[in-house]
Amino acid sequence: xIAAMIQASTTTADIMKAGLMEEIFxxxxxxxxxxxxxxxxxxxxxxxxEIVPGLQLLRKLIFIATLGVAGWCAWKTIGAPEAWVFExxxxxxxxxxxxxxxxxAATFIAWLFGQRYYKAESALExxxxxxxxxxxxxxxxxxxxxxLLVFFVGLELLSVPLYTLSAFQRSRRESVEAGxxxxxxxAFAAATYLFGSALVYAGTGTLTFxxxxxxxLGGPLVIAGAALxxxxxxxxxxxxxxxMWVPDVYQGAPAPVTTFMATGTKAAAFAFLVPAxxxxxxxxxxxxxxxxxxxxMAVGNFGAxxxxxxxxxxxxSGVAHAGTxxxxxxxxxxxxxxxxxxxxxxxxxxxxxxxxxxxxxxxTMLESQTGRAVTIDSIKGLAAKRPGIAAAxxxxxxxxxxxxxxxxxxxxxxxxxxxxxSDLLVVALIGIVLSVVALAYYLRVxxxxxxxxxxxxxxxxxxxxxxxxxxxxxxxxxxxxLGLVPAWFLDSLR
Amino acid sequence: MLxxxxxxxxxxxxxxxxxxxxxxxxxxFGRKRKNIGKADAYECGMEPRGSARIxxxxxxxxxxxxxxxxxxxxxxxxxxxxSAEALRAQDMAMLVLYEIGVFVFVLVLALAYVWxxxxxxxxx
Numbered sequence: 001x002i003a004a005m006i007q008a009s010t011t012t013a014d015i016m017k018a019g020l021m022e023e024i025f026x027x028x029x030x031x032x033x034x035x036x037x038x039x040x041x042x043x044x045x046x047x048x049x050e051i052v053p054g055l056q057l058l059r060k061l062i063f064i065a066t067l068g069v070a071g072w073c074a075w076k077t078i079g080a081p082e083a084w085v086f087e088x089x090x091x092x093x094x095x096x097x098x099x100x101x102x103x104x105a106a107t108f109i110a111w112l113f114g115q116r117y118y119k120a121e122s123a124l125e126x127x128x129x130x131x132x133x134x135x136x137x138x139x140x141x142x143x144x145x146x147x148l149l150v151f152f153v154g155l156e157l158l159s160v161p162l163y164t165l166s167a168f169q170r171s172r173r174e175s176v177e178a179g180x181x182x183x184x185x186x187a188f189a190a191a192t193y194l195f196g197s198a199l200v201y202a203g204t205g206t207l208t209f210x211x212x213x214x215x216x217l218g219g220p221l222v223i224a225g226a227a228l229x230x231x232x233x234x235x236x237x238x239x240x241x242x243x244m245w246v247p248d249v250y251q252g253a254p255a256p257v258t259t260f261m262a263t264g265t266k267a268a269a270f271a272f273l274v275p276a277x278x279x280x281x282x283x284x285x286x287x288x289x290x291x292x293x294x295x296x297m298a299v300g301n302f303g304a305x306x307x308x309x310x311x312x313x314x315x316x317s318g319v320a321h322a323g324t325x326x327x328x329x330x331x332x333x334x335x336x337x338x339x340x341x342x343x344x345x346x347x348x349x350x351x352x353x354x355x356x357x358x359x360x361x362x363x364t365m366l367e368s369q370t371g372r373a374v375t376i377d378s379i380k381g382l383a384a385k386r387p388g389i390a391a392a393x394x395x396x397x398x399x400x401x402x403x404x405x406x407x408x409x410x411x412x413x414x415x416x417x418x419x420x421x422s423d424l425l426v427v428a429l430i431g432i433v434l435s436v437v438a439l440a441y442y443l444r445v446x447x448x449x450x451x452x453x454x455x456x457x458x459x460x461x462x463x464x465x466x467x468x469x470x471x472x473x474x475x476x477x478x479x480x481x482l483g484l485v486p487a488w489f490l491d492s493l494r
Numbered sequence: 495m496l497x498x499x500x501x502x503x504x505x506x507x508x509x510x511x512x513x514x515x516x517x518x519x520x521x522x523f524g525r526k527r528k529n530i531g532k533a534d535a536y537e538c539g540m541e542p543r544g545s546a547r548i549x550x551x552x553x554x555x556x557x558x559x560x561x562x563x564x565x566x567x568x569x570x571x572x573x574x575x576x577s578a579e580a581l582r583a584q585d586m587a588m589l590v591l592y593e594i595g596v597f598v599f600v601l602v603l604a605l606a607y608v609w610x611x612x613x614x615x616x617x618x
Contacts, residue, residue: 047603051610 042066178252
């Protein structure tokens with residue numbers, strides 16, 4: 001039998017021999033996998049920093065340097081010719097380059113806001129950074145994969161650290177509860193994903209998108225498989241009816257982790273959803289996806305109306321935004337095509353990462369300064385004491401609501417115009433109406449900030465925090481830049 | 495095709511024979527002194543009687559997790575070992591050596607991390 005195994009592996013080796021060495025060490029492969037390799041190397045360095053005495057002092061430097069090197073590698077792929085590597089399972093082009101930049105930005109924002117947040121767990125911050133970077137590497141892998149199995153590796157590389165990070169504050173019951181909930185549901189979603197992949201494989205004979213024969217797509221096995229894969233991805237991006245975990249987990253998890261989850265995870269899953277939908281979903285699924293998108297928007301927006309906790313409010317708003325993005329996925333089956341949908345989703349997500357990242361980040365800051373959950377009541381009168389912070393928070397709310405001159409508006413505009421071009425006019429109109437509903441709760445936050453006096457017993461923190469303020473300012477600048485001068489970004493995507 | 499399985503059959507036979515032979519020998523020549531402990535159901539590291547609701551040290555969990563991790567990773571070494579010969583024949587000796595070198599390095603790093611953090615110490 002062993003002889004048979006060697007025989008079998010020899011035949012695989014024969015196939016692989018055709019330039020395997022050349023492919024692995026080629027410039028193209030190194031360029032395509034550069035950001036992922038840089039992050040992986042950074043992870044090893046962070047482990048090393050925990051082992052070698054004295055090296056712990058360099059931890060933050062290693063973290064920043066790794067993000068920087070990965071960013072430089074990603075920058076090199078933007079504008080470079082598209083590179084397919086590893087037998088068409090992984091791709092690097094301008095879009096994946098921008099996605100990678102976005103993940104790095106999300107990681108950096110969450111990490112910066114997380115400085116000085118942890119108190120009882122500050123001895124374990126090395127592990128915190130390590131897990132965060134692993135999750136970031138997972139996101140990069142997810143965005144570049146054009147193969148169901150490669151994506152799964154990325155998904156788990158992202159999810160497993162996030163389960164741990166959600167429960168990072170072991171002494172807080174809510175944090176442990178969030179970790180457990182996320183883990184149990186996430187494990188279930190992973191199983192669903194694998195089952196779906198197995199069905200797709202049974203129906204098409206391959207897991208690689210490029211190798212799928214379009215004639216196989218209509219079969220019952222493939223449709224069932226695609227539905228299961230969609231369900232597990234919908235879980236990750238919190239689309240109805242797989243959104244139930246979001247408010248609880250976002251509220252319970254440590255705030256920097258929530259920032260990271262809300263921006264990075266969602267971006268990574270959508271980065272893969274677009275090519276996956278283009279490869280697996282039949283044209284007839286367009287209207288179904290549009291209906292799910294509308295229901296998700298409705299559930300998110302009406303759910304957010306009654307929230308008082310700011311983290312929960314933003315969690316429901318995140319559900320609504322996932323619904324809007326799903327509209328772009330639905331529109332992809334029509335005339336505009338996957339490339340236009342990818343551009344719209346990427347722009348929307350870029351605006352969302354800086355908007356939600358900034359908003360969650362400021363919640364992180366207020367939470368760690370007061371030691372209490374941040375509610376609508378507790379931010380009343382913030383504008384009088386901390387005008388800069390209040391202005392930034394208000395700007396983020398306006399961008400989330402899609403007010404012109406912000407990145408959020410242009411993102412919404414791109415998605416809805418895509419839907420209109422794809423003959424989904426009615427759907428787009430209902431979506432716009434639902435966006436108006438959303439303004440009600442975003443404005444409630446602004447009213448609390450500016451027009452209501454400070455609550456007795458809930459004083460707003462008066463001390464400034466330079467680093468958080470600076471990051472919030474940078475996020476605000478990005479939100480405005482994407483809203484006012486978006487041409488440089490949109491042009492680089494063509 | 496079936497002939498390939500003869501060595502496995504032989505191995506099963508030898509293992510079975512070894513076990514039976516040794517049991518028979520100790521049954522024939524061994525001294526038989528019975529006590530309560532010997533008559534109990536065999537259970538590794540546990541009291542087989544009494545309430546099952548006892549508190550276990552969290553150390554067991556940690557050691558079990560570490561064991562599973564390194565155990566699963568050792569499985570990958572087998573796959574490598576089986577295909578290494580064939581890949582070496584294809585002039586890819588250095589490639590496979592580098593690859594497993596990186597893999598083992600990451601494992602060693604993980605082990606060093608566990609060691610440094612005191613994960614291997616029982617009395618803490």
